[in-house]
Amino acid sequence: MTPKIVRYLAEQQPATPCLVVDVDHVEARYHALRDALPLAQIYYAVKANPAAQILERLVRLGSSFDAASIGEIHQCLAAGAQASHISFGNTVKKVSSIREAFGLGVDLFVFDSEEELAKLAEHAPGSRVFCRLAVENEGADWPLSRKFGTTVDHAKTLLLKSVELGLEPYGLSFHVGSQQTSTTAYETAIAKVAMLFTDLSEAGIDLKMVNLGGGFPVRYRDDIPEIEQFGLAIGRAMTEHFGNALPQMLIEPGRFMVADAGVVSTEVVLVSRRGGKESDPRWVYLDIGRFGGLAETEGEAIRYRFRTPHDGLATGETVVAGPSCDGVDIMYEKNRVQLPHALSSGDRIELLTTGAYVSTYCSTGFNGFAPLAEHYI
Amino acid sequence: MTPKIVRYLAEQQPATPCLVVDVDHVEARYHALRDALPLAQIYYAVKANPAAQILERLVRLGSSFDAASIGEIHQCLAAGAQASHISFGNTVKKVSSIREAFGLGVDLFVFDSEEELAKLAEHAPGSRVFCRLAVENEGADWPLSRKFGTTVDHAKTLLLKSVELGLEPYGLSFHVGSQQTSTTAYETAIAKVAMLFTDLSEAGIDLKMVNLGGGFPVRYRDDIPEIEQFGLAIGRAMTEHFGNALPQMLIEPGRFMVADAGVVSTEVVLVSRRGGKESDPRWVYLDIGRFGGLAETEGEAIRYRFRTPHDGLATGETVVAGPSCDGVDIMYEKNRVQLPHALSSGDRIELLTTGAYVSTYCSTGFNGFAPLAEHYI
Numbered sequence: 001m002t003p004k005i006v007r008y009l010a011e012q013q014p015a016t017p018c019l020v021v022d023v024d025h026v027e028a029r030y031h032a033l034r035d036a037l038p039l040a041q042i043y044y045a046v047k048a049n050p051a052a053q054i055l056e057r058l059v060r061l062g063s064s065f066d067a068a069s070i071g072e073i074h075q076c077l078a079a080g081a082q083a084s085h086i087s088f089g090n091t092v093k094k095v096s097s098i099r100e101a102f103g104l105g106v107d108l109f110v111f112d113s114e115e116e117l118a119k120l121a122e123h124a125p126g127s128r129v130f131c132r133l134a135v136e137n138e139g140a141d142w143p144l145s146r147k148f149g150t151t152v153d154h155a156k157t158l159l160l161k162s163v164e165l166g167l168e169p170y171g172l173s174f175h176v177g178s179q180q181t182s183t184t185a186y187e188t189a190i191a192k193v194a195m196l197f198t199d200l201s202e203a204g205i206d207l208k209m210v211n212l213g214g215g216f217p218v219r220y221r222d223d224i225p226e227i228e229q230f231g232l233a234i235g236r237a238m239t240e241h242f243g244n245a246l247p248q249m250l251i252e253p254g255r256f257m258v259a260d261a262g263v264v265s266t267e268v269v270l271v272s273r274r275g276g277k278e279s280d281p282r283w284v285y286l287d288i289g290r291f292g293g294l295a296e297t298e299g300e301a302i303r304y305r306f307r308t309p310h311d312g313l314a315t316g317e318t319v320v321a322g323p324s325c326d327g328v329d330i331m332y333e334k335n336r337v338q339l340p341h342a343l344s345s346g347d348r349i350e351l352l353t354t355g356a357y358v359s360t361y362c363s364t365g366f367n368g369f370a371p372l373a374e375h376y377i
Numbered sequence: 378m379t380p381k382i383v384r385y386l387a388e389q390q391p392a393t394p395c396l397v398v399d400v401d402h403v404e405a406r407y408h409a410l411r412d413a414l415p416l417a418q419i420y421y422a423v424k425a426n427p428a429a430q431i432l433e434r435l436v437r438l439g440s441s442f443d444a445a446s447i448g449e450i451h452q453c454l455a456a457g458a459q460a461s462h463i464s465f466g467n468t469v470k471k472v473s474s475i476r477e478a479f480g481l482g483v484d485l486f487v488f489d490s491e492e493e494l495a496k497l498a499e500h501a502p503g504s505r506v507f508c509r510l511a512v513e514n515e516g517a518d519w520p521l522s523r524k525f526g527t528t529v530d531h532a533k534t535l536l537l538k539s540v541e542l543g544l545e546p547y548g549l550s551f552h553v554g555s556q557q558t559s560t561t562a563y564e565t566a567i568a569k570v571a572m573l574f575t576d577l578s579e580a581g582i583d584l585k586m587v588n589l590g591g592g593f594p595v596r597y598r599d600d601i602p603e604i605e606q607f608g609l610a611i612g613r614a615m616t617e618h619f620g621n622a623l624p625q626m627l628i629e630p631g632r633f634m635v636a637d638a639g640v641v642s643t644e645v646v647l648v649s650r651r652g653g654k655e656s657d658p659r660w661v662y663l664d665i666g667r668f669g670g671l672a673e674t675e676g677e678a679i680r681y682r683f684r685t686p687h688d689g690l691a692t693g694e695t696v697v698a699g700p701s702c703d704g705v706d707i708m709y710e711k712n713r714v715q716l717p718h719a720l721s722s723g724d725r726i727e728l729l730t731t732g733a734y735v736s737t738y739c740s741t742g743f744n745g746f747a748p749l750a751e752h753y754i
Binding site: 046047050067068069070071072073074075089090091092093094095112113114115116119134137142143146147148149150151153154157158177178267269270271272273274275276277283285287291295298321323324325327328329330333344345346359360361362363364365366367368369370371 | 423424427444445446447448449450451452466467468469470471472489490491492493496511514519520523524525526527528530531534535554555644646647648649650651652653654660662664668672675698700701702704705706707710721722723736737738739740741742743744745746747748
């Protein structure tokens with residue numbers, strides 16, 4: 001929690017639940033990532049937090065953008081980004097969206113299937129295309145592997161076909177999974193990509209770019225490797241496999257850029273023990289839950305840290321749940337949280353490192369609760 | 378899918394994804410439920426679908442309302458409901474919400490914990506309160522049991538205490554879980570409730586009401602018992618346990634009232650086989666997914682039926698996923714859907730029985746996709 005956020009919460013006491021994001025801290029993270037991976041071009045994964053204040057700051061810093069939809073492309077353009085700095089990074093795109101993006105000047109598109117490639121050839125003729133490979137997501141808290149990416153063999157077939165279709169076979173991408181806590185995943189994926197580069201080169205196609213995706217982790221409850229370690233591991237692997245002929249490198253950080261810049265401020269609505277006995281588990285219900293923005297607590301995958309007004313006092317194991325009438329609106333039941341015994345209804349507490357994947361997951365009005373308020377400072 | 382919706386989709390071809398709800402069908406369901414459970418007062422569970430058109434129709438029919446939040450209470454009042462016909466049915470309520478609801482004339486509140494009871498005594502003095510019991514949710518596709526309700530012993534203690542606190546101990550409630558497909562769950566719960574009625578009567582407290590909750594199922598992919606069977610089973614159990622001294626009966630249907638009145642119209646964005654081989658599983662990506670409203674497909678719990686333009690042609694097992702870059706945005710992978718081989722990008726298909734728990738679960742803008750459009754006809 002940055003000093004600016006601490007001050008803002010103390011002075012403004014904004015109504016809960018709300019998200020407070022320190023945009024200066026996003027800038028600091030951008031610089032940290034550039035320093036750790038100086039050869040990589042940053043394509044911010046807009047989906048992590050598409051707030052105009054964040055996009056505008058990143059445009060000023062010279063960032064490029066990874067957009068998941070035509071809606072996000074419009075958000076980038078509205079923030080001042082150039083179309084040539086936007087990658088349409090969703091392997092699943094509507095024809096109408098491809099056509100509109102192409103018309104707006106976007107000319108970098110991902111694909112991982114034959115049908116998508118045909119759509120790109122028809123509706124974004126001549127564009128640069130890159131193929132997403134499926135890679136292992138072991139070590140990631142929020143895996144992405146089943147839904148996206150194709151095999152090395154099929155990628156080769158499709159990239160060869162892209163030439164026939166009048167597209168420019170530009171590169172390869174992969175994603176090691178979000179909140180990836182191991183550097184090995186990147187190293188293994190780079191080796192795979194490099195082999196396919198060689199293979200395609202022999203077939204007459206010289207790819208220009210490797211998109212390393214995102215996945216760089218932030219600290220929730222567990223410690224994680226520093227970003228420098230990821231930078232070193234990736235640099236080493238790239239040099240090992242590509243030698244002096246390093247291709248253009250893209251990265252698509254989302255969580256890493258914004259998570260640590262944000263804090264969710266929430267109110268305790270109820271503290272109870274189901275059966276009324278001291279031996280019953282203690283439940284704390286907050287005024288934000290899985291449908292108010294904390295969607296990544298599904299399966300208790302992402303485990304946020306808490307800050308309470310009673311920190312330092314004696315704590316006990318606590319189940320943490322949301323305010324809705326929905327039975328699945330429970331954040332932490334298996335991975336209980338150590339929270340102070342002193343906690344009671346009306347207390348204001350903070351969930352740390354919540355700047356990413358919170359505001360947009362929030363439901364429009366589940367159980368009659370308004371969408372999460374957002375403050376960018 | 379009602380004839381009115383078929384006609385509307387054919388004539389209007391509204392942009393996808395969208396939800397189309399036949400409000401007349403909601404009225405038909407209301408009557409069906411009244412016929413099946415003539416002694417029960419209907420408190421529509423607003424959370425299932427809070428559209429003004431639905432609430433207004435139900436007000437005209439004489440329905441009462443089960444609200445999960447102060448926001449839903451405002452929605453009911455705006456639709457013309459009287460405060461005396463609203464139950465504040467969330468066991469987890471902010472103090473500010475209790476105070477506001479009480480100020481608006483709501484005087485029926487649920488609780489299941491000591492802290493909540495104290496909050497009600499202070500901020501809604503003299504109100505009618507009912508205690509929620511935890512009951513078995515076996516047989517429910519969307520269970521609610523872990524998060525809500527207390528033990529019979531604790532309920533007794535709390536209801537005795539409510540008198541000391543100046544509240545009116547009004548009744549007991551339970552919830553057998555949403556999309557409950559077995560009548561047994563109700564029968565077992567009623568037996569439990571009846572014992573506590575007797576117990577409390579001996580302690581000098583005569584409760585007046587049993588709130589049977591909701592949970593009444595609708596037909597998705599599997600057949601379910603008719604509502605008449607639930608009506609008969611509940612009626613029999615009530616008579617068996619309460620004899621001629623039947624208490625007031627409340628039911629809180631949500632899904633049953635609106636699910637079957639709605640259809641989600643969606644477009645196929647992509648059809649692919651991950652590795653490009655015929656032996657690879659076929660994936661169909663729609664322009665709506667788990668974060669666009671189909672949240673109840675989490676864990677593949679609720680399994681919607683599909684209608685496609687190629688129905689009747691040869692089908693194959695298909696994984697169905699949403700349009701976002703999120704790896705968990707997969708609706709059916711274990712429970713694959715039989716969909717026509719002929720299906721391809723651009724085809725328009727319908728998800729049936731989607732009038733409940735869709736529009737409000739929808740995210741505000743995940744991955745840059747706009748909230749689900751809604752049409753009430």
